[in-house]
Amino acid sequence: MTTEIIGASQELAAVALRGVTRKFGDVEAVRGIDLMLRPGEIVAFLGPNGAGKTTTIDMILGLAVPTTGSVEVFGLTPRQAIARGLVSAVMQTGGLLKDLSVRETVEYTASLFADTQPVGVVLEQAGITGIARRKVAKCSGGEQQRLRFAMALLSDPALLLLDEPTTGMDVEGRRSFWSSIRKDSQGGRTVLFATHYLEEADQYADRIVLVSQGRVVADGTAAEVRALASGRTIQATLPDARSDGRLDEIGRLAGVESVEVRGDHLRIRAADSDAVARHLLRHTDARDLEITAQGLEEAFLDLTGQHDTNTGNGVTR
Secondary structure: OOHHHHHHHOOOOOEEEEEEEEEEOOEEEEEEEEEEEOOOOEEEEEOOOOOOHHHHHHHHOOOOOOOEEEEEEOOEOHHHHHHOOOEEEEOOOOOOOOOOEHHHHHHHHHOOOOOOOOHHHHHHHOOOHHHOOOEHHHOOHHHHHHHHHHHHHOOOOOEEEEEOOOOOOOHHHHHHHHHHHHHHHHOOOEEEEEOOOHHHHHHHOOEEEEEEOOEEEEEEOHHHHHHOOOOEEEEEEOOOOOHHHHHHHHHOOOOEEEEEEEOOEEEEEEOOHHHHHHHHHHHOOOEEEEEEEOOHHHHHHHHHOOOOOOOOOOEEO
């Protein structure tokens, strides 16, 4: 990133989507997204399959054009930003030649750019210096993802887009990867990542943007998104929970959304957790009660309408 671009980018939104829609024939994949990313933010972009995440990312990368609305990257069109080396992407699959070594792959990629960071620097940043001589075909899935990360860092981009970046990495590999990402963001790099690992979004994102059916349904910190989920979860041990119609009775309590039973373990989602707890303590022999606020997974399911619910009293058996 040149000094001129860095200075300019601090005055502009890293990404600005205004009223963006995208249609494929009669199918409206994106139905009006407004989104602003600030320089230096780490933003998780979450949503169920078919929510419009990939289409939105494609528009930020200039691979697709909005049907209506506008997309800007540091005040430029996506293609202009990419031409200036401001944007890089790490995709989940593809883009690697199996017969080359790790270092040869990065060197070959560097030869395609007029100006890049030194190969040794990006290998170090990606944590793959120790496997630089290894053939790509011999690398694990996690190591190949780190290689893609190194390739993306060559142009020293101001915006980095990551699609399932830690797929195939072990726990230590994920921790090291996100440590590198955090260090980069402190230097001003903006990161937008899509992941199915909700704990990564919870732990590492400054902000979570949740999309469903082509629209943004939540945008805020992990705590703010969790707070949007209704109700709480009550867990308890209840011997013979299925006997005497007790599940049906619990399911009919006001505000109860679902009841799950696994052996003697009872799990209830309810808007009024205190009322449920009082019922369990007064009218059953339940013990070991625990009441918790909804987690990010519950918020995800609530806000995207993905909860599996049965008709009637919502009892899951």
